[in-house]
Amino acid sequence: MSENELVGRLVAAGWKGSRDVALGPGDDAAVLRGGLVASTDMTVEGVHFRFDWVSAREVGFRAAAAALSDMAAMGARPVALLVSMALPGDPAVGVELQRGVRQAGDRVGVAVVGGDASRSPGPVVLDVAVLGRAAQVVLRSGAAPGHDLWVSGVLGGAAAAVAAWSAGARPPPAARERFVAPPNRVPLGRALAGEGLARSMIDLSDGLLADAHRIAAASGARVVVREEAVPVDPAVFDAKVPGASASGQASDGHLNLALTGGEDYELMFTSATGAADRVRALARELSVPVTRVGTVEPGAGVFLESGGERREVTGKIGHDHFATP
Amino acid sequence: MSENELVGRLVAAGWKGSRDVALGPGDDAAVLRGGLVASTDMTVEGVHFRFDWVSAREVGFRAAAAALSDMAAMGARPVALLVSMALPGDPAVGVELQRGVRQAGDRVGVAVVGGDASRSPGPVVLDVAVLGRAAQVVLRSGAAPGHDLWVSGVLGGAAAAVAAWSAGARPPPAARERFVAPPNRVPLGRALAGEGLARSMIDLSDGLLADAHRIAAASGARVVVREEAVPVDPAVFDAKVPGASASGQASDGHLNLALTGGEDYELMFTSATGAADRVRALARELSVPVTRVGTVEPGAGVFLESGGERREVTGKIGHDHFATP
Incomplete structure (x- = not known):
């Protein structure tokens, strides 16, 4: 199960x-x-x-x-x-x-x-x-075609720390810090909700792709993630990860941590067409980096777009504490 | 600790x-x-x-x-x-x-x-x-000198089941039932609070004497329990318990289960002088037995009264999941 x-x-x-x-x-x-x-x-x-x-x-x-x-x-x-x-x-x-x-x-x-x-x-x-x-909550089910998909912060750091520990290595200090001290996104979440900017929202506990599946399923829509736009945590590049190339160079291994690594506890949300400037202004005000990583389309499922090509990613990705032997 | x-x-x-x-x-x-x-x-x-x-x-x-x-x-x-x-x-x-x-x-x-x-x-x-x-909650700290002390239901059944299991025996069915299916005292608690009859209240999770200490300490008063008044669960008499005599006969062992056995999840509460009839009428209406087991006096601590004699009981009684080795 x-x-x-x-x-x-x-x-x-x-x-x-x-x-x-x-x-x-x-x-x-x-x-x-x-x-x-x-x-x-x-x-x-x-x-x-x-x-x-x-x-x-x-x-x-x-x-x-x-x-x-x-x-x-x-x-x-x-x-x-x-x-x-x-x-x-x-x-x-x-x-x-x-x-x-x-x-x-x-x-x-x-x-x-x-x-x-x-x-x-x-x-x-x-x-x-x-x-x-909350006077007004933001649900996972509010994503609609035309929405932009955003994430706060940078991704993969916590997973990089776990990967290092699991390999018997000491994680880079920045990755360790991401694992032990998840960011406080309460001010951002409240502001996005209060101003009606976030139409759907989830926290990234099981990895960007797994949590994108939750948004897609709850909303009855398709989520498309642009691989090149995903903000990979710089701490990831310093960690020894399977499939990773030389330090400082993004690789499949690094990107994989950012896409499927759990427990970053950043926010992922969607906003209506034309709201991008207001989202950016609000994030700047709160000193939280936000990145537009994709879009919502009619349909179902989660697609990863890279170099103009698209592939569907299944729901069996990300952190599953029961699947781990 | x-x-x-x-x-x-x-x-x-x-x-x-x-x-x-x-x-x-x-x-x-x-x-x-x-x-x-x-x-x-x-x-x-x-x-x-x-x-x-x-x-x-x-x-x-x-x-x-x-x-x-x-x-x-x-x-x-x-x-x-x-x-x-x-x-x-x-x-x-x-x-x-x-x-x-x-x-x-x-x-x-x-x-x-x-x-x-x-x-x-x-x-x-x-x-x-x-x-x-709750519009109005009842606290542990509301007991005052002159109050009557009450318990709902009968006590010691759950502890008798645990005692039997711990001795490698099969508990009597009634005792087992008390362990697996604690009573629902929500209607009684709400009614006692709603009518202002319970001035202090606690649920019996760690044994009558241990929980009496909590009432006494929170209220800055002395709780006196009349040993003979304590409603011992009939299921206790059927259980093989250390210090218990022949079946059907109350003994120190049986009484001890009712006084110190944890997890009966009955209510203990105090009511003002003169409220006894109203407490009994309300309990009858809800078909929950209640028993007046003692009084609140000026002072501190918990005293057990038996045959006209009194002895103080310390706080180190009852169920302590950390004290158990």
Whole structure:
């Protein structure tokens, strides 16, 4: 069973509609009537991180930043965090995890209002639920033919760090930093939502192409990504990656990290024709780089365009924590 | 480090006040401004349950019922669940967990609006966050001298099941049922809060005496429990428990399960002098047994009264998932 398949079965088993809920499962977060936005994100030692890669405080920071990224993708303002942890050894590790969570919360002005802690015979597990508020949320389903496709920041850095660690190497400092400290895109997400500029939005947790598939499927449209436009993280070029050529030179390996590497936690969104200048102006105001990487067309699926040629990319790409053996 | 100590350190590390939050950590749930109530509850295989005791669906039901119990203790109406799970083996186990969660949600009319699932090299971990609404919440801190102390239902059944399993025996069916299907006290909690009858309230997750300490400490008052009044679950008498005498006869062992056994998920609350008849009438209306088990006095700590004699009981009692080796 793939992660997508499992999630589909979990949604079917758990959801049945509710008069208290404005938006049920399937987007970056759920929305209650009244505008409360809620999401949760679980991190497992040995799957999402290893303690010989990162410290407990970095794990907490990263987990909370990932959870907060879902609020950014909805255009919501985070208001509170709930943190649960399973701890195999010294409970003091839990305090360090919590300190990391708090640091990520401090970036956006939210605190930990509750949680749970349990002893465990297994790996450290950290689950961060985040609550937010939004007058108007932006969904994955709002992409329409004619829209421009954008991403914030640069891509592939976090995946480059994981690739280096997995190969037994030390990742370049900039790539490591991208892994342990995902960016805070809450101001950008809120501004794009508030000004009505983002018509559909998602955070890049599973890789640009996998997340483009989610936009395409939710919107009933085709997403076309221009390969040459994808902003590859400079940190990628310094990392030893499979299929990568000499340092400083973009290669299939480098590009692949930017297209399919998970956990960049940048935003991907679409905007209406003619809104490009306003998108750029808003991003400049917030000092966040944004790049137009493609377009939305009638149809279905995700296509990658390079040198005037197009090929369809399947949904079986990107980060799948269940597919990994 | 004890569980209480760890929780204190986690709260200190994670909390700092927030203009969005009406009630921070320390009670059964947090409360956002506007009346949204939020809590989370983590269940770990090998700590809270074993799969040779219970099925995945029962685990899900129990985890969600435990989380919903926090809403009951606040006097809140649950509106949504978020479910995260770490799954070591067949992901289909996750679907069964979710079905159990959904069944518990159905009892109170809430659905699963979101969640997360991850592969894990360790035990099954299930984290259930619950969101609710309340016009007026009931806190642990509202107990005052002169109050009556009440509990709902009967106590010790879930602990009797665990004691039997831990001794390699099969628990009596009624005790097993108490473990796998905690009662739904949401209607009682909401009614007690709505009519202003419960002045302080908590759910019994760690045992009557341990949770009485929480009421006493939060309220700055002394809680006195009359041993003879404690409603021992009849299922306890059928279970083989350490220190228990012949079946059908209350003993120290039986009483101990009712006083210190965790996870009954009944409500404990205090009411003002003279409100006893109204409490009983309301409980009768909802067909929930309630028992007056003690009183609140000036002072501090928890005292157990038996045969006209009193002894103080320390805070180091009840269920501590971190103290267990």
